[in-house]
Amino acid sequence: MTETRTGSPLSAGTTTGVSRRTLLKGSAAAAGVAIGSGAITGFPTIWAQNIKNVTLRQFGTGVSNLNAVADKVKEDLGFTLQMTALDSDAVAQRAVTQPKSYDIADIEYWICKKVFPAGVMQPMDVSKIKNFDKIVPIFVNGKLTPESAVAQGTAPHTVGFVEGKDSIKFAKSATQWMTLIPTIYNADTLGIRPDLVGRPITSWTDLLDPAFKGKASILNIPSIGIMDAAMVCEAMGEVKYGDKGNMTKEEIDKTLKIMTDAKKAGQFRAFWKTFDESVNLMSSGEVIIQSMWSPAVAAVRAKGIPCVYQPLKEGYRAWGGGLGIAKHLSGLELEAAYEYINWYLSGWVGAYLNRQGYYSAVLDTAKEHMSPDEWAFWMEGQPAKTDILSPEGKVMEKAGAVRDGGSFQDRMGRVACWNAVMDEDRYMVRKWNEFVAA
């Protein structure tokens, strides 16, 4: 306890990190020897003989750090991928303070804005990324189609590239050096209990509707919660924002005043911070309307409780994550990391993520790994012809079901803002804490 509370800020690169790393390496090597006898399939390379001894340590949030991926990597590429899943805050913390404790960081773009300038990661050479040209353009120039507008907030393309090989300065447009390879993204909205709200929900303002007094919730991760609050206040017409993802002090004050008043009036039942909390609040009926993540909605539905991921007329708040390479990686391990990233974009993972309701960065390759019916359901918003199965093979949706929010174009084309880190971040967090304590 004492160690983690007091040691971590100081011991970023000192003895603690080193000993942990050696320890991990030792155990990983042992594991490698134990499993190493398996045949190597998939991507034959010149390192095929010794790459199986490589162990890459990846960490990130629970959404994409799945053991199924690690198992498939072992099968296809032959080396070992160790996965650690943490919550968003812990990810940012670990990325910055213990850079030697991981090789691959699976982080969100708004966190990248904080992490990359700390100099703990190395940019990736796009010429080594085979499917770079096929990456969804949102991540390259911010536009889904050439006509679409760039959404507010920390849009991924604004922190997607740096100026040079050793630069920590974000580039204004695409360069040869990429900070994160986009892997997963989605458009978030409110989740509701259709059986309990008793009327159609169409706007973000419904979160503060007094009819739902004591039955609403919002997520208590300041950087994300403030964006949901901004969507609500803007929809109410109470606050006009220059950029919801980069508010002025005045805009922050106005937004949180409205939220504080609502809190004092007893609008909220609870605040949630983790995925499980949001699922429990919704499934127990403590809360009937709240900001929510799409797999959490799926988890509530999986319990047989009706729950809808409600598209709203003001659009979505989006987020995206990607894989970055730690600065210390070099030689064979670095080659393995590129190998892994190329594999990541080659379709299997993309299909896996699409089947969970997220989106893959390279859609063409993911399509090859999905049945036409699956593709039509998840990506084109068409009614399912057969039962839709989860990646684990469980029935998620019966035949005839239609995905909330429609097709990929309908959802990602209606992103109003991205999760963000503001210039006034420190002020915003202080004000957010006042809101929570009010």
Next chain:
Amino acid sequence: MTASTVPSEASSASAAPRGDGVRRSTLRRVVPYLQAGPLALTLLVFLLIPILTIVAVSFWDYDSIRIYPDFVLTNYEELLTSPVTWKTYLNTVKFAALTWVITLLIGFTVAYFLAFHVQSTTWQMVLFLVCTIPFWTSNIIRMISWIPFLGRNGLLNSGLISAGLIDQPLEFLLFSDFAVVLAFVHLYALFMVVPIFNSMMRIDRALVEAARDGGASAAQVVWNVILPLAKPGIAIGSIFVVTLVMGDFITVRLMSGGQSASIGLMIANEISLLQYPAAAANAVVLLAVVLIMVVAMLRIVDIRKEL
């Protein structure tokens, strides 16, 4: 090791000629230090150095990604001038006070029952062990199990509704200050029971008999004899409960549904946002406040004297 060599040295020394006298007295002076050494070293490495580190970091500067060695007072300024801090301290002290009063009442009653009503030692031990059963599972599990029990559609509400006692579910049961204090009492009552029971067991039964012979009523015996003699136990239990509640963050977060603030929660939030210096300043202030509270308690009851 040193301890085992001492007696043999001492016994052989008593038989040895006088020339060894000097060596023997040096040894006598050094041995106590050696005996205290391991503990002193442990405290130094695991308590003193970390605390000094926290104090040092609390004066450092930071931005959203890094901390910079420096000497600035902004962390303390921002902390002490913020109304949130005061509100949060008030709230935390409120939780501590409520929990303290309730656990004290429960702790004293349970300990009194065990020590004076249960006659057989076997039963005393059996019942005492029964008190510890909740500790067989983790704190968090015991806490979380309240949530489905107290919830809007929880066991308690549905029980009360089907019994016809209420029409609407009681909303204050969960995600409220009530829920927080309830969980605290549930978690920490035993920390009160054990030390009070311990000091009650040391009370000479003859004193109680003498009081009765002198015509004291049962209430007078408790108030004038047992309570004063159980004071050291009460003080120790109070220190446990108050320090635990002051430092807690997970109970407050889970049971209030994230809608109440506590200092521990404030520190946890700051750490999760990489604001280590601010968190360190907060921790230093919290440490000072808790130390003042403990000192105040020790001023009222001199534990050393009473033990």
